[in-house]
Amino acid sequence: MTMAVRWMGHLWQEPHPTTPDEINALEREWGVWFPDEYKRIVSTHQGMTPELPVFDVDQGTDVFNTLLTIHEDEKWQVYSARGAFEALKPHVPTGIFPFADTPGGQHICFDYRNTPAQPTIVLVTVEMDIYPIANSFSEFLEKLHD
Template sequence: MTPNPHIIDVGRGDSSICAFLTISEDESSRAYSIRDAHDLLKPHTPLGVYPFALTGSGEYICFDYRDTPSQPGIVLITVEMDIYPVANSFSEFLEKLHD
């Protein structure tokens, strides 16, 4: 569930991707559930932002469908619920991963 390499520049320094979130309904995977992460973020974030990864510091990497639904950008949602752009696409996000 962790990419290799797993470090990415999130625009305010490097952050580590601790895990990609899962769609599994298995109770043992609940801490990494997309549904639970979305339910947690939903009251604090705009419509169209969906988590897919968790950082080592408890922040979320999300798809951002607000501006370009056919090509979502990637954003970081901090623990303070601030939103920072990370990449213009998922491909660009993957290219930015490093050791």
């Protein structure tokens, strides 16, 4: 069982829910199935940040800044999963989809290239290098620390 992650306001101070229909629409658009735990978390915590935001990656540590939004909000388009995907798409292999960002403009992504049923988690740097973080979304959440 995954340790419960506590979420804090970032774009909004209170939860800003998205609907299952909005999540399903993005899955259809991208041709993927998101992990159930991600769907549960993003449905209530999109635009928020985890209380323990640090994660380890090959080149050291980085910080989980914002859980990208599914619900389209013009004011916060820069934090939209769709917007981030469109920016990354020309530069990364097919099968990589962003769900969070870092303060340095890097993206934490699902990587469906080798495991379509259970995406791994990778960091895509601003130079478009790809580094593995975790074997699953649940494992990624378990690894968050301060």
